Amino acid sequence: MAGWKSLFPVDLADESRLSRREFARFMALVSVGFTGGIGYLCLRKKPLEGAPATRPPWAEVKVCRVEELAPGNSFLFTYRDEKDRCILVHTPKGEWRAYRQACTHLGCAVRWDGRRLECPCHNGAFEVDLGFPVGGPPTRPLSRLNVELRPDGWVWIHGDLPKPTLPGQGGDA
Amino acid sequence: MVSEEYGFFIDPQRCIGCRSCVASCAECGTHRGHSMIHLDELDRLASTQTGPTVCMHCEDPICAMSCPADAIKRSEDGVVHASQKPRCIACQNCELSCPFGVPIVFSGLEQMLKCDLCYDRTSLGQRPMCATVCPSQALLFAPRHEVGAMRANRPLREFLIGSLLVKTRNAIMVPDPETPLHLNAGLLCAGDF
Numbered sequence: 001m002a003g004w005k006s007l008f009p010v011d012l013a014d015e016s017r018l019s020r021r022e023f024a025r026f027m028a029l030v031s032v033g034f035t036g037g038i039g040y041l042c043l044r045k046k047p048l049e050g051a052p053a054t055r056p057p058w059a060e061v062k063v064c065r066v067e068e069l070a071p072g073n074s075f076l077f078t079y080r081d082e083k084d085r086c087i088l089v090h091t092p093k094g095e096w097r098a099y100r101q102a103c104t105h106l107g108c109a110v111r112w113d114g115r116r117l118e119c120p121c122h123n124g125a126f127e128v129d130l131g132f133p134v135g136g137p138p139t140r141p142l143s144r145l146n147v148e149l150r151p152d153g154w155v156w157i158h159g160d161l162p163k164p165t166l167p168g169q170g171g172d173a
Numbered sequence: 174m175v176s177e178e179y180g181f182f183i184d185p186q187r188c189i190g191c192r193s194c195v196a197s198c199a200e201c202g203t204h205r206g207h208s209m210i211h212l213d214e215l216d217r218l219a220s221t222q223t224g225p226t227v228c229m230h231c232e233d234p235i236c237a238m239s240c241p242a243d244a245i246k247r248s249e250d251g252v253v254h255a256s257q258k259p260r261c262i263a264c265q266n267c268e269l270s271c272p273f274g275v276p277i278v279f280s281g282l283e284q285m286l287k288c289d290l291c292y293d294r295t296s297l298g299q300r301p302m303c304a305t306v307c308p309s310q311a312l313l314f315a316p317r318h319e320v321g322a323m324r325a326n327r328p329l330r331e332f333l334i335g336s337l338l339v340k341t342r343n344a345i346m347v348p349d350p351e352t353p354l355h356l357n358a359g360l361l362c363a364g365d366f
Contacts, residue, residue, distance in 0.1 A: 010237040012246040012254075 062154040063088055063098075069155070074112035076101070079145065079157060085109060086145060087117070088155065091128055098145040098157050099131050105138040117142065175250040175295045180317040181304070182328055183225060184346035187311035190214070190223035194303035194312055201291060201302050204255070207279060209288040210303060225312060227303065228253060228275045228288035230342035236267035236276050236287075244285070251342040252292055256285040272334040272356065290343075332356050 009015060063077045075088040085101040089112050099117065101109045108121035116134065117126040124136030131142035146159035192212055199208040211226040234253045237245035244260035245267060247253045256267070256276075263283040267276040276287040291301035295314070299305075304314035313320070320328060328344030333355045347354065 008243040010234060010245075010247050012248045015246065 060156055060158040062150075062156050064155055066149055066153055066155055072114060077157070086157070087112060088147065088157070089117070089128055095129075096147040096149065096155065097128055097131075098147045099126075099142040100145070102142075103138055104133070104140040104142060105136070110142065174248070175252055175290060175292070176298070177250060178316050178318075179295070179314060180320065180328070181227070181230075181290060181301070181343040182313040182315065182320055182324075182346055183227065183343065184311045184313065184324070184326060185215075185222070185224035186326065186346070186348075187309040188212075188223050188225055189309050189311075190221065191308060193306040193308060194225055194227075197302040197306040198288075201293075203291075203293050204286055207277075207282075207286055209255075209275075209277070209286060211274065225303070226273060226275060227312070227343065228290070229273055229339075229345075230290065232340040232342070235270045235272065235339075239266045239270040241266060248292075250296075252290045252295075253287075254289045254292065255287050258284055261285055272332070272337070272339055329354055 061077070061079060064075050069075050069088070069090045071090050071094050072092045073090055075090075077086055077088060078084055079086045079100075087099055087101045087110065089097045089099075091097060092114075099110070101111075103110050103119040103121065103124055105119065105122060105124050108119050110117045110119045110124075110126060112128075116128055117131070118124065119126075119136065119138070122137050124138040125134050126132060126138065126142050127134045131144050133139060133141060145157050148156040148158065150156050190212065194210050195208045195212050198204075198210045199206055209227070213224050213226065215222045215224050230247075230251055230253050232251070234245065234247055237247060237253060240256070241264060242256075242260045242262045244256040244262075245253065246257065261284045263278050263280075263285065265278045265285075267285050267287075268274075268278055276285045278285045291299075291303075295301055300314040301312075303312045304310075307313075313323075315323065317328075324346060326346035326348050329347045330341050330344045331354070332339045332341070345354070
């Protein structure tokens with residue numbers, strides 16, 4: 001019988017090359033392996049090589065001097081990388097807010113018009129206090145970054161909040 | 174599983190051509206409406222003799238060996254089953270290769286169906302549908318050791334087809350078993366049998 005023919009046996013009993021018992025044994029070994037592996041990682045309690053450090057280099061950036069930005073003005077900066085464009089706003093009331101510049105509708109860059117953040121592409125608008133949409137097509141709030149005014153006179157940005165910000169979560173300064 | 178003790182015996186001499194087997198085969202629940210039995214008039218001009226053909230369940234099933242889709246399988250008890258629906262490609266290789274002309278590729282189903290010895294019944298100890306209805310018991314499903322006492326004819330399970338020796342699970346009853354029986358398709362076509 002040709003070699004390939006043995007792979008396609010006529011008898012039904014020879015059809016399965018993996019018996020039920022072998023399959024069960026394989027599955028049991030795999031689950032033992034997974035359990036052991038996860039147990040090892042639990043006991044190890046430190047990240048593996050290549051895992052990101054707990055505070056990445058961009059976790060905190062200083063953006064500008066406090067005195068550079070008068071109330072009612074905004075300042076553009078990048079946070080995680082060159083493409084992560086963000087906007088820092090010093091509101092007329094004197095509060096500091098920082099948001100991702102990407103509009104939650106289609107990702108255009110929002111800008112500060114002195115009263116609220118507006119998106120020029122489809123006329124969307126976000127209020128500046130929490131970043132919630134107040135006009136136009138966007139339905140989700142802008143993602144917010146924490147602002148901290150440090151005694152050294154610089155405005156520091158930290159925190160990575162991809163989800164909508166809730167009151168109390170953001171860093172008021 | 175069909176008991177090895179039980180054999181299927183085909184006695185064309187006893188066939189009266191009533192077509193009960195054909196009808197009962199078509200009534201079977203597993204292949205509803207399709208009969209797997211060929212009932213042939215052997216020499217219509219000279220004789221009323223008919224002969225039923227069911228699958229002989231070869232020990233080396235040529236249909237299965239010629240199947241390119243690996244769709245025809247034999248179970249442990251020697252029963253060669255109909256093609257597996259997910260695999261059969263209706264290529265008709267089995268039809269052409271079978272020395273007894275048993276497999277039928279149904280064009281509506283696009284699948285080969287053949288006699289599987291009523292596996293749903295015989296694996297539970299019951300007789301195949303055709304054997305239960307045959308009034309002259311030309312199709313007989315019985316313990317092998319009892320057949321000698323029941324019949325004058327003797328079972329034959331080896332056939333020579335050209336130079337190919339075919340051994341089968343089912344038997345044909347012949348008056349004088351010349352072993353193996355020569356089935357020469359060329360002679361049959363010429364009417365010289």
